[in-house]
Structures are given as C-alpha cells and as structure tokens.
Amino acid sequence: MRILVTGAAGYVGGHLINSLLQDERFADYEILGIDNFSVGKKENYDLIRKNGRVTLEYGDICDSGIKEFLKDVEIVYHLAAISGVAACNKYPELALRVNVGGTLNLLEQAVKSDVEYFIYPSSAAVYGEIEEELARENLPLNPLNKYGAMKASCEALCRGYYNSHGLGTIVLRFTNIYGVGTYPKWRTAVTNFIKRALSGENLIVHGSGEQKRDFIHIDDVVEVYKFIIKPQAKGGIFNAGSGYVASIREVAETVLEIAKREGKEIGIDFVKPRESKERTFGYDISKLRSLGFESRFDLKKGVEKTFKDVKRIIKKGYEEFQREI
Numbered sequence: 001m002r003i004l005v006t007g008a009a010g011y012v013g014g015h016l017i018n019s020l021l022q023d024e025r026f027a028d029y030e031i032l033g034i035d036n037f038s039v040g041k042k043e044n045y046d047l048i049r050k051n052g053r054v055t056l057e058y059g060d061i062c063d064s065g066i067k068e069f070l071k072d073v074e075i076v077y078h079l080a081a082i083s084g085v086a087a088c089n090k091y092p093e094l095a096l097r098v099n100v101g102g103t104l105n106l107l108e109q110a111v112k113s114d115v116e117y118f119i120y121p122s123s124a125a126v127y128g129e130i131e132e133e134l135a136r137e138n139l140p141l142n143p144l145n146k147y148g149a150m151k152a153s154c155e156a157l158c159r160g161y162y163n164s165h166g167l168g169t170i171v172l173r174f175t176n177i178y179g180v181g182t183y184p185k186w187r188t189a190v191t192n193f194i195k196r197a198l199s200g201e202n203l204i205v206h207g208s209g210e211q212k213r214d215f216i217h218i219d220d221v222v223e224v225y226k227f228i229i230k231p232q233a234k235g236g237i238f239n240a241g242s243g244y245v246a247s248i249r250e251v252a253e254t255v256l257e258i259a260k261r262e263g264k265e266i267g268i269d270f271v272k273p274r275e276s277k278e279r280t281f282g283y284d285i286s287k288l289r290s291l292g293f294e295s296r297f298d299l300k301k302g303v304e305k306t307f308k309d310v311k312r313i314i315k316k317g318y319e320e321f322q323r324e325i
Ligand SMILES: NC(=O)c1ccc[n+]([C@@H]2O[C@H](COP(=O)([O-])OP(=O)(O)OC[C@H]3O[C@@H](n4cnc5c(N)ncnc54)[C@H](O)[C@@H]3O)[C@@H](O)[C@H]2O)c1
Pocket: 006, 007, 008, 009, 010, 011, 012, 013, 034, 035, 036, 037, 038, 039, 040, 041, 059, 060, 061, 062, 078, 079, 080, 081, 082, 083, 084, 098, 102, 121, 122, 123, 124, 173, 174, 175, 176, 177, 178
C-alpha cells in the first residue's frame, strides 16, 4: 500500500510526510513524495526525514507520466499547486494550467489506478464575501480572486469525479495556516510578526487590524489530513479550521506579549489597508468536529509554539531545527 503526496517539498507537504512517517496508523504504508521544485526547494526536500518507507522524486502534476507514480497508491494527498492569491494574480495562466489542469490530470489517473482516497486542500477563499457571520460548507461560493475561483473549480472537479466514478474525493477548506512547516512562510502574519519582534522591529498591521479570521496551526493541519481518512468522509467537503477566531490586532498583541517576556519592547504600526474592504468572518467547523476532530492549538498555544520554533531557527539555523523536531 502506498501514499502519494504531491507538492512534497512545499510548506505543508514535507511536514505532512514527516508526520505520516511518525504515525503508527500509517506504519504499513510506503510514502512517495513528488514535486517539481518550482516553489519548494530541493534543500527543504532533502531535510525530510528519510527512512526506508519514503521515496522522494521529481515529478510534474501536469505530465501524463504522472500515472507511473500512482501504481498501488491507496491515498493521494494532492498538495502541489501555485499556492496563494498573490502568485495566482501574478501568473494566472500558469496557475490555471497547474492548479486546475494538473488536478484534472491527477484525478483522471487516480480513477484509472483505483485510488481509494483523494484529498484536496481547498481554501476559505472560495467563500469570498459572505453576508452571514459564519462560513458554513453549504453557502454558495463567491470567490473574490483567481486563487479562490480556481479552488472552487477544483472542488467541482473533485465532486464530479466522486459522482461519476465513485473516486473517494475529500475536500478540506483550510483557513489561515500558520506555524513552521517544512519551512517558515515569512509572509504570513504570525511568522512575520514573530520575526520582526525578534529583531526588535515594530509589527506592521494593514488597516484597523479588526478584521477577524480563524487561524489553524500547521501541526493541526497535518492532523486533519490524517484524521480525515475515513470511509464516511468520502465525497465530503469540510471547513478545516481551529474554531479559534481572532482579529489581526489580537494576533499582533499575542506576539507582543511573548516578545515582552523576552525583553523586547516594541509596538504596532498601523498602515493603509491592503484590501479595499476589511472582511471578517467566523468559521463553522462543526461538520469536521462531528466526525470527532478537535484542534490541539488555540491561538495563544499556537503562537507560543511558533515563537519558540522561529527562535530556534534563527539561533541554530534551519537544518539543525529540522533535525531536532
Ligand atoms: N498554506 C496555506 O495557508 C494554505 C491554506 C489553504 C489551502 N492551501 C493549499 O494547500 C496546498 C499546499 O500549500 P502549501 O502552503 O504547502 O504551498 P507551497 O507553495 O509551499 O507548496 C506547493 C508545492 O507544489 C509544488 N509544485 C508547484 N507546481 C507543481 C507542479 N506542476 N508539479 C509538481 N509540483 C508542483 C511547488 O514546488 C511547491 O513545493 C495548496 O493547494 C494550497 O493552495 C494552503
């Protein structure tokens, strides 16, 4: 039995592989990770803890040769993508080819190879602007950007393959992921705040900071990926958040509090907003909870862990950090 992880050198991919390798429930699986190294770098990929059960190879999800990687595969974690709003805005045609075309290619081959579970990471970006206070899975999709629109298209493809071929697709709509994964994403709010705090710089908040989001720690994210392998989840779409909603200002204040304990007296600089509207919405994760999932990290605990992790990376270097976790 095998598991295929596409985008294995990415922020989530490598972290997921490390976690699968350490988890008893997946002890009988061989794990194959593929990436084309366009974003995730070979150096990160090399840091994935290797043992006899994992193979890491170059592979492009847009190639027809992808079928070679699907032999004997029971679970596909399809994480390869041009990820994020900015990248999809900058390279829309490439993003369409990889995100939608690559997903179609993989779904097609997954059916031919009798894959049991096909896990697709979607995003809260599919909701876009909503009237309701809580984003629930049954709301109509209203993406505000190309990234969200492509996620919505891939969700529809997954649904189509479930309906027409019985492929066990499961869509996870993740909210804002933070923490150190295979590598730190410095552009995300939490990690960026921590890095600035550690170098004694004020934190920068765009707009009033009152816009609220659900934040999920990367360690919870990999738990969701493993937890969701259940027959009753097939064909399903799940909001995947922590259930802890916080404003950006609260996130910044949490970082300031920890920084203060570390002797860093800094503040917050409010600058002009990035988006014309400051959108706020809560995230209903009751569907995921009804299957029994509970996140382990509230915001405070998750930020504390991320702070420690970033400090270790800055002090010891990234390779040493990866060896120790
Ligand atoms: N990180 C988040 O906050 C977040 C939130 C919601 C959903 N997601 C989704 O989760 C998935 C993984 O996200 P991530 O943060 O790890 O992104 P990432 O950019 O770190 O990783 C994606 C990986 O895919 C690889 N890749 C790109 N094109 C490829 C191709 N044609 N063939 C093979 N590999 C290719 C890249 O080299 C990279 O290593 C993406 O679909 C993303 O949209 C992420």
